Amino acid sequence: MIASLRKQVLLPAGAVVLALLVGAVALVASSPLVKGYVDLFLPLATYVALVQGSLLSINGLVDTIVNATPLILVGLAVGLGFKAGLFNIGGQGQFLMGAVASAAAGAALSQSSPVIAIPLALLAGMAAGALYGFIPGFLKAFTGAHEVVTTIMLNYVAIYVVAYLITGPLRQAGASFAVSPDVGAARLPAILNVGTGHVGHVGILIPLLVVPAMWWLLYRSTIGFEIRTVGANPDAALYAGMRPRRLVVLALTLGGVLAGLAGAVEILGVSGNMPAAYSTNIGFDAITVALLGRANPVGIVFGGLLLGAMRAGAPLMETVADVPRQMVDVLQGIILFFLAADVVVRRVFRIRAAGVGVDELQTVTRSYGGQTTPP
């Protein structure tokens, strides 16, 4: 148990450490553009600001947890796909559809009681996400269109659906820019209020319910066993009497539910309404989270907290160290690089653990080559 835990933790941790080192080099290299001269201490200032803004203050901690919540939920969606041998890049689209559906439901129910409005608005988000996850699942299972391309295309379509709905039927009358009406009663109540505008809404408790549920589903339920079998070997799953097509649809639809829930939580808990130009990078962030956690629900919590902290620290990094918040995207890309190029991490830290990758990923790429429907 301890040995396997070490294996689970060492490589991701090593990847993060190496990424911070490479990120430091990148920061020094870009310091002439930031400061006008080569600043060898820029990495230090940047990382200190990142940590201060995310972990070393109450506000930062609240922001970290609030940011981590949707990352964990969409990370679970991506991780579930990995387990089923699917690469769900559509987290962003499913998130946006969930967000806009909950914004619409929240706006419609804004005058009713929170007891009715909150569950219904959350359900609306989950239903919209489910539908948006079902589409690529169905296409994959019955036409063979690979989910990598279809989910990315659906992400772009979702952006235009949101733009249409919020500039059109959902637009708040009289607002100076296109934004949906306030969700009113559907707003998630604050449970962590430190009085400085940094509010922890009740939605941050949702992962506490969803993560154990996902763990149970994956490792203790029949469906989870079937999903993992399909991911490891679709032919064997068919031979054992499972139905790979149905499981593919199920895994992507369930992922859509989680991502849609994340979108709903963001709208109902954080912003309270949805602007037409709502932009998010959550689809790709969630891939990093899922890979950091090696598709394991518990690992995904830590991945989500790490990325949530990086996002929470970014504003302070921007003001104190003058480093644009896009640096977090760069760091995230480098972390992913070292997660994939684990040979480098092994060599640098002399880790001899073997076979700790997300094994089902082989199925993902093979199915791309096959471009065929599952058996």
Add this chain to the structure above:
Amino acid sequence: MGFPFDIPVLGLIFQLVAYSVLVVTSNSTIILALATPIALGAMCGMMNERSGVVNIGIEGMMLASAFTGWYVASLVGQAVHADPSFFFGATPAIVIGVLAALLTGLLFSAVHAWLSISVRADQIISGTIINIVAFGVTGYLNILISKHSPETGGKFVPFAPPEALIDIPVVGWIFRMFLQQGPITMSVIVLAIVLQILLLRSRWGLRTRAVGEHPKAAETVGIDVIRLRYRNVILGGLFAGLAGAWFTLDYGNSFQPGMTNGRGFIALAALIFGRWHPIGAVAASLLFASALSLGTAIRTTPPIGDLGSILGSIPEQVFAALPYVVTIVVLAGVVGRSVPPAAVGRPYKRESTA
């Protein structure tokens, strides 16, 4: 309007077909231009997938190349002042910018080659990393650079074919389509034909196809699978680099974060639709580019009559989403009948290196 157009519904369909033909012929120049990055991206994908490597990082490669091409041209343009030359208005800045874009494509594809061939990492993850890194790095540097408000390095000027040629009735638009273009767009057709011949008729093409279909068999007849895959994947980056240069040095002269907008992924669909052939991929990209320009056409020059009022009442976002929807529909409809190289996505491991 005359007889077929007067019948309800059916008449509307006739009108739509007639309008589409009009749009395609009058917008043929812009359609070929818009097809350029998709076609070049598909050629990059072909180089990869024909030799057995999946590359979904084309989008990121294009974006990074678009950025370096633009920024290098801007830097050189500030240092070296030169008048536009007779050759498509090229200046040293633009030419060096294109070279920088090509180099960026090579660099990123070398990373992809290393990750997917030597490390044998998951190839789709590797491509995703390239996309995320390219998006992050270009976004970060763009913020830093735009603080200094850099001057544009300029862009290629489209060739101006003789008026007499364009004005020829019925076929004039074809000349305009192919000749009233910048050099990168013009090169697409040539590159596709050359690549098609090389792929199907040359020794390199035969070996590439062998490695993509059955690497083990290829190795037994003396083909170095690893080396050929490396070479093809890295060279494929040139096409993605050229596509990137198109964004900032041929079609436009500025950079915006995320400006590739999914073209690299549409290129993958074009590759599948074109059945892994360069010329087929160009034809498929023309279809996607037509979908891209239809929305613009309806907004700028809407059709008259009933059709116009119907199309005018459809929200503009529907047309903006059209190319992406077309990609999904095409993919769903065509995939079952389009057979990819058999070894795509499978890392190759030699049985013995002794």
